[in-house]
Amino acid sequence: MTNLLPNEKIEDLQCDGLVLVQSATEYRFTTDAVLLANFVKDLSGKTMVEFGTGSGVISLLVAKKKHPKHVFALEIQPQLAEMASRSVQLNNMQNVVEVVCGDLKNAHQLFGVVDCVVCNPPYRKVGSGEKQLQQNLAICRHEICATLQDIVASASKVLNNKGSFYLVHQASRLAEIVALCANNGIAVKEILPVCPKPNKQPILVLVRGVKGGMADCVLHSPMFVCDEQGNYTPQAKAWYGLED
Numbered sequence: 001m002t003n004l005l006p007n008e009k010i011e012d013l014q015c016d017g018l019v020l021v022q023s024a025t026e027y028r029f030t031t032d033a034v035l036l037a038n039f040v041k042d043l044s045g046k047t048m049v050e051f052g053t054g055s056g057v058i059s060l061l062v063a064k065k066k067h068p069k070h071v072f073a074l075e076i077q078p079q080l081a082e083m084a085s086r087s088v089q090l091n092n093m094q095n096v097v098e099v100v101c102g103d104l105k106n107a108h109q110l111f112g113v114v115d116c117v118v119c120n121p122p123y124r125k126v127g128s129g130e131k132q133l134q135q136n137l138a139i140c141r142h143e144i145c146a147t148l149q150d151i152v153a154s155a156s157k158v159l160n161n162k163g164s165f166y167l168v169h170q171a172s173r174l175a176e177i178v179a180l181c182a183n184n185g186i187a188v189k190e191i192l193p194v195c196p197k198p199n200k201q202p203i204l205v206l207v208r209g210v211k212g213g214m215a216d217c218v219l220h221s222p223m224f225v226c227d228e229q230g231n232y233t234p235q236a237k238a239w240y241g242l243e244d
Contacts, residue, residue, distance in 0.1 A: 014241030
């Protein structure tokens with residue numbers, strides 16, 4: 001049993017017994033993280049880095065479901081890195097997931113070359129959207145410590161040739177994502193739009209890029225989180241770990 005700090009509790013991730021330490025005073029993961037973890041392909045025998053792991057939810061889900069050899073969960077905020085480390089220990093996954101406190105812009109110096117980079121980044125540019133009063137929350141929502149350009153450039157540096165880059169982001173920034181990937185030697189290979197309902201426009205995109213890949217790209221049919229009645233779709237239930 002891990003020691004919980006004030007305002008912390010343990011939550012069930014609905015995935016083979018995985019649990020996560022969450023704090024009421026820190027940024028809490030959203031369903032976007034679960035979508036991204038499920039979008040990642042099988043990583044058997046491969047090494048992965050997650051940029052901005054936060055609570056560690058993506059690294060834990062990927063480690064459990066995608067079979068990587070090793071996962072580096074990189075987080076710049078010390079208190080989040082410490083909390084994520086306790087979640088790793090709580091799940092007895094220290095042999096696979098290693099939490100590292102550091103700046104993603106230094107990923108190549110920290111880890112050398114890896115097979116895969118995964119990132120659920122801050123969605124908003126500095127000065128845009130609703131601002132959080134607490135700096136620890138603002139860092140998770142706004143591009144304060146790293147911009148989208150920083151993320152893509154660092155991913156390109158740390159990835160081996162043909163290594164994969166996975167990203168979830170606002171659909172409105174898709175053109176920017178594709179351009180930044182191209183400028184950094186990453187070819188966008190798959191795009192999965194995510195819609196709240198069948199009659200709504202995509203609000204998110206899940207993107208897979210390959211360093212040094214060819215220019216062909218698969219645009220998937222949209223994933224609908226809910227049906228027209230507001231109930232979770234079968235795909236959403238499967239990815240969120242919900243029972244029928």
